Amino acid sequence: MVYSMQRAADPKRSSFAADFLMIEKVEALDDYTVRFTLRRPYAGFLGLVANYHGGSILSKAAAEKLGKGFGQAPIGTGPFAFSQLVTQQYVKLVANDSYFRGAPKLSGIVYRMILSDSARELAVTTNEIDLMAAKREQRWVERARSRGMDVDIIDPAEFRTLFINRNIKPLDNLKVRQAIASAINVDEIVKYAGKDVAQKGCSVVPNGYLGEDCSAGAYEYDPARARKLLVEAGFPNGITLRSVVSNVSTQQPIMEIIQAQLAQANIKLNMEVVDHATYQAKSRADQSALVFYGAARFPIAVTWLREFYDSSASIGKPGAMSNFSHCSIADLEIRAAAVEGDPSRQLSLLRKAQQVVHEDVCAVPLFGLKQVWVRGSQVNLGYDLKGALSLQPPVTELTTVTRASH
DSSP states (O other), rough: OOHHHHTTTTTTTTTTTTGGTTTEEEEEETHHHHHHHHSSSTTHHHTTTSSSSGGGOOOHHHHHHGGGGGGSHHHOOEEEEHHHHEEETTEEEEOTTTTTTTOOSSSSEEEEEEOHHHHHHHHHHHTTTSEEEEOHHHHHHHHHHHOOOOOEEEEEEEEEEEEEEETSSTTTTTTHHHHHHOOOOOOHHHHHOOOEEEEEOSSSHHHHHTTTOOOOOOOOOOOHHHHHHHTTTOOOOOOEEEEEEEOSSTTTHHHHHHHHHHHHTTTEEEEEEOOOOOOOHHTTTTOOOEEEEEOSSBBHHHHHHHHHHSSSGGGGGGTOSSSOOOOOOOOOHHHHHHOOOHHHHHHHHHHHHHHHHHHHHHHHEEEEEEEEEETTTTEEOOSOOBTTSSOOOOOOTTHHHHHHHO
């Protein structure tokens, strides 16, 4: 664990290194005891060591031996072990018979990369595959259920937010940002996504996170006010913005709705639709005025606010994470909340942070989009599925698949 934490805190080897900056040192006291020494108090510390993102436990021997190749041949401690990877085609895992909870009931798993929604659907209906990442849309869910498919809709939801990049003019003007917020009809967007899979957000912090506060209220949809704000900001003929948009089905259709809504307020949005990897790269190169982004994190507000709204996490900074808006208005409250040990005082600081971010219109919170999976009737997961931070139903040593005999 000492090695894993040190690796997670190393910016040369970890994308989440900034999350671990408060750790001064990690020491192994014996085979089963680890001591952390922090540079400062940090109320969200336990979330960092919960095997999520940078907190996974790795094999030091394998990581050091394989170097950069470790990502293509990982060594873990779970019920299944890595066997083979063919990029953009499949990953094969085999049973780890030495797993401490007992040998898995399955001999292995094959994760196939099937990009086409219709091809995946055909594969699961013909039992070519047993478990499928499904379309996260109400219409698809209802159609699948009507055809007798077993559909699982689980948490955590990935919270969808439209970040407003103030590094790109005229978005440095508060009235322009207010106009964008007034031009977006979140209820219409949520209705499109659907009641079973989408839940409207009430704060810049995702629904259900510890410390979420809705007292600031949602932005009111008012396109007439949006046009008036643009006039007051010095843009009587409206503005034109450019946004890099991923072509994935959970993003492009939503951005097309937003594009149409903004047009009603004299805001023209030119969308550059690209593959998801290019979207990530260009968004993190500050090339997008409006960044539509969805994520799920360990469910506490202080972690979310630090990653998306603290200025130290702004794109281009050494500790950059996902502050696409270059928001800095709540730095004092976010950082104070991170070290506050009194729960009531911490909640007060988090409430203030969310309020000032709302007033400064760093972003427009949209909705949480839940995970949607389909599994064949032959699959028994071996547990009662409620949700998973891995964003997919975990396949454990208890999971079984019963094939029909011929």
